[in-house]
Amino acid sequence: MEGDCPCGRTGARGRVRPYAECCGRFVEDFEDTPAPDAEALMRSRYTAFVLQRADYLLATWHPSTRPAALDFEPGLRWLGLQVRAHLPDGASHAQVEFVARMRHASGRASRLAERSRFVREGGRWYYVDGDLG
Template sequence: MSAIDPTTGPCPCGRTDRRDKPIGYALCCGRYLDDFENTPAPDAESLMRSRYSAFVLQRAEYLLATWHASKRPASIEFEPGVKWLGLDIRSRSVLDADHAEVEFVARQRSSTGTAARLHERSRFVREGERWYYLEGDLQHPVA
């Protein structure tokens, strides 16, 4: 598991403020991961970022809870030794009030040192006040 200081460390998702200063985990994705029941991500991009942070922190319960029930796997297994290196949001599209897409690239390094990029266009659906990850399409093979 990654060592993130939830009070002072930068958020794994890499979000920055208007001055390009990293936003702390507690003020960024930590709000959603640590208080899921009371603080849902307000939009698809915030949910995408919080799910990336959940992968970094190996928070399977959050990933499963934010996966739409129609597509949710029974469990999540994390690959041992993977180090997540960064998230780049390429685009975001609001399709209508309850549907959105986010295109992103997530970089990682395996336990053997092999670098990989996951480039995906993810689809999200809102039910009530809560956004859920529905599914995604790889834009390029993981390499």
């Protein structure tokens, strides 16, 4: 993928960072380039939802809560991400609070607000679960 990163993270000049320099390096090279913190993992997982990359989503989901497979809603368009808080809890646990906006194929818009929990194991961050808000 070329162009702006779907996660919307901005650089020093306030412009959205390119995909290849932002989440793309994690999504496209999971084996050798793990996300450095829970917020970066959450942003890259949002990007993976936008790109319908089930491989990355499943690989970054903690085995204790990982589903066997993922289905994507046909016609769903992700419209934006707002990270409200990144709350590290020591070196191996963190929470990220975010709101993701979407439009369904029917035209109805909705928002997903979640406080997600992450754990770091073997030098990699994994999504565990979250509370909808």
